[in-house]
Amino acid sequence: MIQVRGLSKSFERKIISDFSIEFTAGKTSVILGPSGCGKTTLFNILSGLDRDYRGEISIDNRVSYIFQEDRLIPWLTARENLELVQDRESRDRNALENILKKFHLSHRRDSMARDLSGGEKQRLSIARAFLHRSNTLLMDEALRSMDLSLKLKIIEEINTALKEYKKTMVVISHDIREALLMADTIYVMEKDPMRIADTIDIHIPKEERNLYDEEILHLEKRLYTLLLK
Numbered sequence: 507m508i509q510v511r512g513l514s515k516s517f518e519r520k521i522i523s524d525f526s527i528e529f530t531a532g533k534t535s536v537i538l539g540p541s542g543c544g545k546t547t548l549f550n551i552l553s554g555l556d557r558d559y560r561g562e563i564s565i566d567n568r569v570s571y572i573f574q575e576d577r578l579i580p581w582l583t584a585r586e587n588l589e590l591v592q593d594r595e596s597r598d599r600n601a602l603e604n605i606l607k608k609f610h611l612s613h614r615r616d617s618m619a620r621d622l623s624g625g626e627k628q629r630l631s632i633a634r635a636f637l638h639r640s641n642t643l644l645m646d647e648a649l650r651s652m653d654l655s656l657k658l659k660i661i662e663e664i665n666t667a668l669k670e671y672k673k674t675m676v677v678i679s680h681d682i683r684e685a686l687l688m689a690d691t692i693y694v695m696e697k698d699p700m701r702i703a704d705t706i707d708i709h710i711p712k713e714e715r716n717l718y719d720e721e722i723l724h725l726e727k728r729l730y731t732l733l734l735k
């Protein structure tokens with residue numbers, strides 16, 4: 507469980523003020539909300555990158571942060587990039603091979619990161635976050651620059667990996683469909699200061715969700731209405 511209590515953060519203006527939220531352990535929460543409402547600011551605080559805030563944060567200290575850009579070491583191979591997050595003494599070769607397989611990268615294991623396609627690079631950085639000994643994954647618009655078909659494939663891989671790795675995941679997105687396919691709970695935010703406008707729990711099993719499903723289409727409409735308000 508990630509708990510945020512009475513969080514406040516200001517830059518030139520008050521971005522977050524007395525804000526509270528809980529993200530359930532082992533579940534995926536997706537945050538949708540207008541540009542500049544404070545989503546990345548919240549992630550920077552949750553991940554420990556920003557310690558200049560007021561309020562209480564309760565989070566496991568092992569957090570993996572997946573950014574929009576891949577942040578791989580270009581001159582290392584896919585395998586070597588993964589090894590960076592493993593303990594040198596107890597390096598688990600099987601775990602590494604398993605995660606390569608889950609993200610359909612086994613055939614690219616010995617390729618330099620710089621030679622991978624954009625989709626493969628982002629898959630590798632997501633795979634690395636799963637392999638890292640963390641309980642919490644924070645993903646900030648990591649699928650933004652992908653076409654729909656690639657995005658759907660990677661979402662399926664993430665959902666499959668989550669079943670095995672049981673991480674607590676929080677995702678920032680601007681893509682309603684991405685949210686509908688990944689989330690156990692969607693939080694819609696408003697800005698100035700950031701607050702929760704609506705919370706939507708989705709009970710359809712993830713492997714049964716598709717974008718044409720009536721219930722999903724209904725939720726999509728509800729989310730558009732909320733976000734375009």
Ligand SMILES: Nc1ncnc2c1ncn2[C@@H]1O[C@H](COP(=O)(O)OP(=O)(O)OP(=O)(O)O)[C@@H](O)[C@H]1O
Binds near residue numbers: 521542547
């Ligand atoms: N280091 C900083 N110094 C000054 N202002 C900042 C800083 N970081 C963020 N801000 C401001 O805080 C507000 C919230 O920014 P943040 O990046 O958290 O928004 P966001 O919801 O993630 O937006 P987006 O969806 O566009 O990525 C914005 O107005 C931004 O300009």
